Amino acid sequence: MDALLTLWRDSGIFHMQSGQFFMILVGVGLLFLAIRKGFEPLLLVPIGFGGILANIPGAGLAMSSVENAIYFAKPAVMAAMAAALGVTYEDPAQLLEAYHAADAAAHVAAVQVATDNNYADGMLYVFYNVAIASGIAPLLIFMGVGAMTDFGPLLANPRTLFLGAAAQFGIFATVLGAVGLSALGVMDFSIKEAAAIGIIGGADGPTAIYVTSMLAPNLLGAIAVAAYSYMALVPLIQPPIMKALTTPEERKIKMVQLRQVSVREKIAFPIVLVVLVALVLPSAAPLLGMFCLGNLMRECGVVERLSDTAQNALINIVTIFLGLSVGSKLAADKFLDPKTLGILILGIVAFCIGTAAGVLMAKLMNKFSKMPINPLIGSAGVSAVPMAARVSNKVGLEANPQNFLLMHAMGPNVAGVIGSAVAAGVMISMVSGM
Amino acid sequence: MDALLTLWRDSGIFHMQSGQFFMILVGVGLLFLAIRKGFEPLLLVPIGFGGILANIPGAGLAMSSVENAIYFAKPAVMAAMAAALGVTYEDPAQLLEAYHAADAAAHVAAVQVATDNNYADGMLYVFYNVAIASGIAPLLIFMGVGAMTDFGPLLANPRTLFLGAAAQFGIFATVLGAVGLSALGVMDFSIKEAAAIGIIGGADGPTAIYVTSMLAPNLLGAIAVAAYSYMALVPLIQPPIMKALTTPEERKIKMVQLRQVSVREKIAFPIVLVVLVALVLPSAAPLLGMFCLGNLMRECGVVERLSDTAQNALINIVTIFLGLSVGSKLAADKFLDPKTLGILILGIVAFCIGTAAGVLMAKLMNKFSKMPINPLIGSAGVSAVPMAARVSNKVGLEANPQNFLLMHAMGPNVAGVIGSAVAAGVMISMVSGM
Amino acid sequence: MDALLTLWRDSGIFHMQSGQFFMILVGVGLLFLAIRKGFEPLLLVPIGFGGILANIPGAGLAMSSVENAIYFAKPAVMAAMAAALGVTYEDPAQLLEAYHAADAAAHVAAVQVATDNNYADGMLYVFYNVAIASGIAPLLIFMGVGAMTDFGPLLANPRTLFLGAAAQFGIFATVLGAVGLSALGVMDFSIKEAAAIGIIGGADGPTAIYVTSMLAPNLLGAIAVAAYSYMALVPLIQPPIMKALTTPEERKIKMVQLRQVSVREKIAFPIVLVVLVALVLPSAAPLLGMFCLGNLMRECGVVERLSDTAQNALINIVTIFLGLSVGSKLAADKFLDPKTLGILILGIVAFCIGTAAGVLMAKLMNKFSKMPINPLIGSAGVSAVPMAARVSNKVGLEANPQNFLLMHAMGPNVAGVIGSAVAAGVMISMVSGM
């Protein structure tokens, strides 16, 4: 009969908390957005599904062995755990807190207690640690993205790098907004959390996940969902801002045809970039290093099989694990927090400010240069490759059906990827010192 | 000259025990079955080869660093190891026993001693821990299987789920048989071992490996070999039982044509299934969750590159490691045990009982329903996808050359996969409480 | 302002040491050789790029968490680290030395101190540990190479195995040279380092990396670069030696046409080889075992999807990580050492001696056999598959435009792979006992 009780106590309904049920609905909603509405399905399908799995009560898929041990709260185990953590046992919540605050040695001791009592890390917890906590998965995806990126339009018109720089203003303005909310007492974001929220404005999924996993892993679920959702919403978010900040004449500006870029320039560019990173900004080395490696493999022409694998088998495998790992942070106790609402609001503000900054920078550059720039391509500086460049093209065609801006917009678009990787490096470096 | 002695002492013949030599022959035999007889070659080729590697004397490929240290039994190392394990050193066998019984802290200390003395984990031991002990490899294979599974026939005729349920009787009857043998003193299976043996009757490789790695890892070699061998033998095992339990008239029953199933039903099904698992049976969440994720990726139509990777590169990579890891459990000291014989006998009994239960359930359903079911498709409920469905079709064609049962049998066939995953969840949950 | 200081102190130029700058140039040079000159680009592109990343000052990509903590040398951290390592703190260099000499328990304690202070393992350090220190990556590549190898020419003329054996003389002669330099006081190689250097003469990349990672990981960068560079230079290194040791008449020898080899022989060969390894030379089991597994998957014809994955997705993924990991050993403090020069010189000597030994062995065999062997195929015994076989063919065509030696040279060529794996096993086994 003990076995029957075990089975019943293990059943989902017995344990289901309203938060978990709500988060399962959120997971189903993300799947709906991904499948029916086409919101970044490659990421949101595994994220949404991972969110459902993470909220299955009693399964503990997103929990570490110690958290699982504390969840079931057997008295003997609790006593041993408390001893390992060097606290006196009052209730599971307090043990959990002690565990999260523990130094490495106490952490190891607690894991040993959990192991001795046959508690194991949940599947999603393992995926999270291997894929994200290590930083590996976002970096490998960045390598694959590098292998898919053509820097030709950027090399043909390097000035567009300034547009990619300006659009990063969305990141830092949002950081300021987040700390402002904290100062006003509306929210309670630390500077690290503010930095992680700001990176949503980089409009670049792997960069956002990388930074967040370093600075504020507790917010990873909300930030990743916001980043990918808003990237999917770029065709709705950007056009009103672009039109509000430009005159019809500006939108009709025709740009001069791009020059042809030689293969050797394309080969040299990632090497030049990584050497500059080495000399000037080591904190951006992991992200930009892997990005440049991917791009070099693409362009050098002698390692096609590696480039092909980086763009296909490897990035696909990593994407599945990355998505499930992000989904593990959609566990109710982590996601259902007032901060999530703040993140969703600040994230869209970041996109809007970045878009505006890119457009305004293009207008500013037009004042100082005789080579005309259509300000609509400025909005592509937020990255969101290649969606933002397509939006620039589409809005441009509305103003002048003969004006094709797509290739011109690809320059600031990939510049935005570099820009937000630089911003990520700066923030990780500076915030660690705060 | 010391070096020469080292070389000679390292040579295989010097160390070869008869058990290891026998197991190498067993490995060659498995390769023969796989290559010449076509027994599930995708698994049995790496398993058989891994079995050969695991039995190379002195190479220690399937042994942990501590086991390797104890194998070579240098006095100074033994003394340190005994201190780390908190025992007094008598002989290597006793140290080995203390190591296997050690708690996590002593385990860590022993590993440190082995590391300090330059003993390393064997290659297969590493594979086993990463791939199987973590549970990851069977789950990834289940995801790939989900991405290859078409639930169309099941959705067109959901009643066939009952056939998939009934066939799981083979699992539990075998558990009863195993504990009966223990009670009679013929064998000495624990309840955990009995449960792991029973799962052979699930006729589903990754489920069997997953359950066994959790409940009775020492039996993994024998159980995996039995499971895959009997799956390959389904065309020999099932027909006599099917014919014995049915009349020629029953075998001639024609089933009504299946209705067309819409894409949206196929998309909704894995989501419905995983939500039900969350509500009712969390202990089956890892297996069925990954299965549903794979199937959702297949059906949703927006993540084809992930689905393709799950069905090809990823499942192939994992299969290689899974096979080698299972092979590591074919080491002579683990496989050459009277229990192995018991497992081989009980395993085939499980297949037979499952087949019979499926056929009888179909006959029972015919008594309560006016929509006729050909009882031959009941045997497909054991899973063994798609071999069992083909057997149903073949036996049906013998009775009536115009009666094509294949698609009808695919319903219970995939239902059997769900059924044995449910049974696996129940057993893991209940047996842990015993 | 502290943050600004942090940023400046983090900048690359602030920290750049001349050695690091030089090594970045070396990395760029390797990329040039790989891309422009076609030097083994599949490996040298990731190795060269990894070398650049490893030398980015302050990024610590190739350093462990403890090394990173010591690099930044905060007083409180240093004190805790010294306590963990059981030494008194004098300066970072001394702590680093204590860390490298620490036993496993002190090592764990030091890692805990670094973790508590938010220092993490660098990306390349993680790759190195997972891919190379574990031995996994070279073994998986060897499996892939096995899946790409056709033993047909070897089976048609098994005598060519002797040529593959003779060419391994380059390995052992170089070991002798290295210990001679040590004895003379010119260099300071240990016997382990000498063995690792010798294996360059095996002309087989994964074997060289595997042996070096076991015996002398500090030399891995130089040895891998030497091995792959000289393999690329085989068309320049070998012909003069081959011509010097043969008469024009010998070079014109026509060899009898190879017999047809049945599929079953090809299937049986890897099984025979692995069983022989098990009986005679367990220390070569990991390398030759994985090689035979790959070849068996290729030839058996029933696991094509596994064979295909081993030859493509898996080997490509592993190659990327292997290359970056080797690159991590191009960090200035490890590479800029007089030993590197010694390695480069000894490595080319090894290639030359191996080539000569192969040619001379072929001439010797001609004295004892009536079936003529063109001595030019002896040089292919060094491996460097398939470059060395092509060189044999090309030099042969110069002597007699009707004499096609390519397929005849493939026999000793793959024999050389087996030969150097055997040599690797012997060296690992013997040197560990010295």
Place this chain on the structure above:
Amino acid sequence: MILNFEEFPEIWFHMRRQPHPAGQYFYSGDRQMQESIVQQGVDLMLFGMGTVFVFLTILVIATVIMSGLVGRFFPEAEKPAAPVAVAPGQVDARTRAIIKAAIDKHRAG
């Protein structure tokens, strides 16, 4: 109880190790354990098969409801997925096409 095994370890050891004519019936402890494992097996069977049937019954109901809801509220304008039903004469050719993937690949599991 007077006979305290804890205090008489040697006797205890002797009793456990020495075979006894009454064999397995003599030691209630062992006997209990044997009953227990059979009882555990029976429990496992009853509750295991019960759970399998209950869960799959719920799944049948949920599937039928789901198909009904999808059919009513989300009917597909486009043509449905590849038909599942088969006409006799075409089976061999068609089924090979439909389950081709499954045939070779599920075996990987």
Place this chain on the structure above:
Amino acid sequence: MILNFEEFPEIWFHMRRQPHPAGQYFYSGDRQMQESIVQQGVDLMLFGMGTVFVFLTILVIATVIMSGLVGRFFPEAEKPAAPVAVAPGQVDARTRAIIKAAIDKHRAG
């Protein structure tokens, strides 16, 4: 300072936890922290945007120099890579071909 919080933990605790009419302005400690986080945010913005612009400016310069050097010293004899510029009428067809990989794939990131 006479009021040593370390020695009067209960008072300290009380002051921190009790709300006070003067609210956030009363506690210099809290106030400092708030100033501090805003200040940190401003620092981050100024130096962050500064670094982004400085780095990308250097990159523009380096790219121009690089393109010049390559053009002068390593001109390509063979024909150049696929032209980047596009004629109006062909855009839709051509760009789909050119950025096809990027379109689906960068989304994976």
Place this chain on the structure above:
Amino acid sequence: MILNFEEFPEIWFHMRRQPHPAGQYFYSGDRQMQESIVQQGVDLMLFGMGTVFVFLTILVIATVIMSGLVGRFFPEAEKPAAPVAVAPGQVDARTRAIIKAAIDKHRAG
């Protein structure tokens, strides 16, 4: 021996560190170590090459036996694998087809 280094660590230390006119011949300890490493190298060469030749000789014998057994007891009814031998004129075309995989791929190793 009267001069016990263990008891005179300072002297011992001094002797090891100070250079001496007679150099490497004076200190039997160092000399022994040098002989030792050369000796180890010679051992490695002799036994290493010996093992390589012995193993490959056994492999030649085993291969010949294996080929004989396969040819006698398992002759292939179907036509044999792609012929290994080559006619002169066709080599370039054919060999490229045969070893295409190996050529690019083994390089990966």
